[in-house]
Amino acid sequence: MIPDDLEVIDFNRRLKSWYLENHRPLPWRETKDPYKIWLSEVILQQTRVAQGMPYYERFVEQYPTVFDLAAADERDVLRLWQGLGYYSRARNMHFTARQVANDHNGRFPETSEKLLKLKGLGQYTAAAIASFAFDEPVPAIDGNVYRVMARIFGIESDMLSNEGKKEFAAVARQLVSKDDPATYNQAMIEFGALQCVPASPNCMACIFKDSCFAYEHQMQGQLPVKIKKLTIxxxxxxxxxxxxxxxxxxxxxxxxxxxxxxxxxxxxxxxxxxxxxxxxxxxxxxxxxxxxxxxxxxxxxxxxxxxxxxxxxxxxxxxxxxxxxxxxxxxxxxxxxxxxxxxxxxxxxxxxxxxxxxxx
Ligand code: SF4
CATH class of the missing domain: 3.90.79.10 (Nucleoside Triphosphate Pyrophosphohydrolase)
Structure with missing residues (x-):
């Protein structure tokens, strides 16, 4: 069910005030530099914040600009990455840095649509960079955001199906703040990471408990719906x-x-x-x-x-x-x-x- 304009205004107001009070001060949130934002997004894929933080700091120190990373020897990049796993991420990251340095004069494209053309950037990462760095009003939908939307708005479609993705995307487009999409996206992600957690969320202490579908129907354990396809x-x-x-x-x-x-x-x-x-x-x-x-x-x-x-x-x-x-x-x-x-x-x-x- 797509929220109407008044519901969206109310939702955004509450979410933003929760975020301003509760968010963790993370270095990549304090910058508008698309290179650093991109670095953090690549490092944090499949990695917890606490584990990823020292890597982010080391990369920023060793390669402060996209030109520095592009000029680096791949072996050095992999060595700095050591311990994070999924080494193809580091190799793709290095490739993308060269792409940005050589084909874009070191400037990251400023829209999610253009960012998507870079190697290794999916919908979520492109939207995250476009909104955090360039204030494009596009929703960045990661697993946290799927969960928050499914529970609050009672979206019962399978988030992995095509119809489900369309439904989530429509709600997300409606919700995203046109005035401050960067804070909105950060807030949704942080709300899912800290408050509306996968198992046993503390609904009694939640700012949305008077309007949350999952809380009202006690369906926190069932939402979001994620039907894994059998691999044959x-x-x-x-x-x-x-x-x-x-x-x-x-x-x-x-x-x-x-x-x-x-x-x-x-x-x-x-x-x-x-x-x-x-x-x-x-x-x-x-x-x-x-x-x-x-x-x-x-x-x-x-x-x-x-x-x-x-x-x-x-x-x-x-x-x-x-x-x-x-x-x-x-x-x-x-x-x-x-x-x-x-x-x-x-x-x-x-x-x-x-x-x-x-x-x-
Ligand atoms: S009430 Fe519970 S399920 Fe609903 S948004 Fe808050 S924490 Fe999530």
Whole structure:
């Protein structure tokens, strides 16, 4: 629900007075220098203020201007960054400093739209720099701000969905102060960091408790809504069904993987679909040894198997080894006769293939 103009005025008034009384005096808040503001934003990504502060101070001291950072040796930048982790941030930062120094004469672009074109700057960072340094009335929406808006205005859409993002953006655009966007954005971020914290916010002591949707409905724990998409892993499994007479070589699956405790065949996992079995010999020396002793035939059908977090593409080959041939099996593998194979616990996919191949 988008607040009307009167609600916005009231919200901004309360928020600003809270901020003026409660905010932490942080060095990057005392400056309008876009270079220093940008440095602080890069350092504070995935980093707590207390941890990031000494790094910010060291960088400002060692590289007081964007030209100094641009001229630095990358190894020195990485050394100064040491301990902060996510080293790609430091490399991107160094790259961006060169971009600003060389392509923009050392001047950061003055609008969020132009700032977005610099390497490594997302919506939030571009809006933060544009509002803090150049007073552009754009909302800087980080995780703190999402939480504050969702709770106070009762936004129940998933903040990670496209519709949710649009809804949050519309409320944020309405709320941002046109007179003092820098203080407004700092205040929203600080309010989320200090007062409307993720777990157990102290609502009794909150300036918005008489109008906050989450407090009224006791939904602080449910807002904001953030539905993580499942990451699906694609795997390519290649099974070699070693057969001697009616006996098959099988083994029990162990370890932290799918189908633990069930029985399957010699398995070779590849990074891409394996159409040529020769390519698999490199991945498994056992297979190479077995291959010398028997005849390989492909099961023409390629099986797809869907698990909660995984999509499996599975191929099978029969490897017929003459009864006269003696073979040594690796540890954990054994021959099982027809009856035993029938009895062993198997993944449903293995059972299906054996039936479709008329073994069971
Ligand atoms: S009342 Fe509670 S949930 Fe609402 S803004 Fe204040 S701290 Fe956050």
């Amino acid at each position: 892993k694609h795997r390519f499994l290649n099974y070699i069904i070693i057969r001697q007479g009616d006996r098959l070589v099988m083994h029990e699956r162990r370890g932290r993987d799918i189908w633990k405790g069930l029985y399957d065949f010699l398995l070779i996992e590849s990074k891409a679909p394996a159409t040529n079995p020769d390519s698999l010999t490199i991945l498994d020396p056992n297979f190479q040894n077995f291959l010398k002793k028997g005849r390989l035939t492909e099961v023409p059908k390629v099986y797809s198997h869907i698990l909660t977090h995984q999509r499996l593409q599975v191929r099978f080959w029969w490897l017929e080894i003459p009864e006269t041939e003696r073979i040594d099996l690796p540890h954990g593998m054994a021959f099982y006769n027809h009856e035993e194979v029938e009895e062993l616990p198997k993944p449903i996919l293995i059972d299906t293939v054996l039936r479709e191949e008329n073994y069971l």
